[in-house]
Amino acid sequence: MNLKIITPGPLSTVQDLGRFGFMQSGFSPNGAMDTYSARLANLLVGNSQGEGVIEMTLSGITAEFDCETVIALTGADMNPQINGEPIEMYKSIHVSQGDVLSMNTAQKGMRSYLAVAGSFDIPPVMGSVSTNLKCGVGGFEGRKLKAGDCIPLRGTVDLLCFGTRKISPCNDYKTGVEVRAVAGPQDDYFSESELKKFFSSEYKVSAKSDRMGIRMEGEKISSLNGVDIISDGVVTGSVQIPSSGEPIVMMADRQTTGGYAKIATVITPDLKYLAQLQPGNTVKFIRISQKEAEKINIKEQKYFSKLEYRLMFAK
Numbered sequence: 001m002n003l004k005i006i007t008p009g010p011l012s013t014v015q016d017l018g019r020f021g022f023m024q025s026g027f028s029p030n031g032a033m034d035t036y037s038a039r040l041a042n043l044l045v046g047n048s049q050g051e052g053v054i055e056m057t058l059s060g061i062t063a064e065f066d067c068e069t070v071i072a073l074t075g076a077d078m079n080p081q082i083n084g085e086p087i088e089m090y091k092s093i094h095v096s097q098g099d100v101l102s103m104n105t106a107q108k109g110m111r112s113y114l115a116v117a118g119s120f121d122i123p124p125v126m127g128s129v130s131t132n133l134k135c136g137v138g139g140f141e142g143r144k145l146k147a148g149d150c151i152p153l154r155g156t157v158d159l160l161c162f163g164t165r166k167i168s169p170c171n172d173y174k175t176g177v178e179v180r181a182v183a184g185p186q187d188d189y190f191s192e193s194e195l196k197k198f199f200s201s202e203y204k205v206s207a208k209s210d211r212m213g214i215r216m217e218g219e220k221i222s223s224l225n226g227v228d229i230i231s232d233g234v235v236t237g238s239v240q241i242p243s244s245g246e247p248i249v250m251m252a253d254r255q256t257t258g259g260y261a262k263i264a265t266v267i268t269p270d271l272k273y274l275a276q277l278q279p280g281n282t283v284k285f286i287r288i289s290q291k292e293a294e295k296i297n298i299k300e301q302k303y304f305s306k307l308e309y310r311l312m313f314a315k
Contacts, residue, residue: 011057014139019128030130033275037075041115044072051119060103070117076109108173118154186261220245237266
């Protein structure tokens with residue numbers, strides 16, 4: 001049982017929620033840029049939230065199924081079709097042997113996610129099937145997908161017992177977003193006036209952005225005595241201020257350590273908004289406390305727990 005790639009799109013890779021526990025060896029977590037959408041796609045097809053999905057960037061794949069299965073698509077709407085007929089996003093869709101899925105270009109948003117019932121039969125590397133493009137490990141042969149690839153499917157789901165699952169989109173894909181962030185850990189490298197500037201300015205997403213980081217264009221942030229620090233750990237959501245003064249938000253393929261001061265950290269639940277921004281879209285950073293960030297994160301985890309339970313009984 002396979003999914004055969006006919007056309008791969010500009011950047012389509014197999015990702016899950018990330019590879020953790022190996023940063024000390026220099027391996028970044030990788031994983032889906034928009035983990036929220038990836039988790040939803042998996043729940044819609046009856047998988048656990050952390051199974052592998054195909055992440056498509058800006059425009060998507062065309063692929064043929066050689067077996068009957070159930071799929072779901074979340075994230076940016078790339079006008080998906082089965083055999084030329086439009087299908088819904090955020091809904092479980094039955095496909096038959098020989099059916100062809102075709103994706104187009106995202107009008108809003110940046111990344112779409114394809115989950116298949118039973119998931120992909122890909123061996124994990126260091127506990128994850130996420131693709132590390134820089135190291136060439138994980139995912140499908142450690143690289144982005146190309147025409148002719150046949151991705152094996154597990155297909156262990158009893159399709160006769162599988163009901164229709166449907167949820168509402170979680171993101172309206174505006175061209176301008178506000179993301180919440182906690183100041184620090186090196187906020188003391190910046191004056192209070194520069195911190196206020198950072199948290200009040202509107203930035204534009206640079207065309208140089210990628211899976212490693214979302215680069216911002218706009219107000220330059222000045223430090224008190226330079227932005228160089230002794231390299232320390234970087235997390236997804238860290239906002240570095242390089243020598244240019246223009247912020248960079250570290251994302252899924254980020255380095256494990258960095259030598260620039262980090263003025264703030266975007267909270268995990270808001271990373272989904274950054275992951276879906278196209279070049280030219282705008283961002284404002286909203287300052288919140290660590291306690292507020294923890295409450296927001298707990299609320300999101302409770303949402304997923306309730307959603308998983310509800311979808312188990314969908315008919």
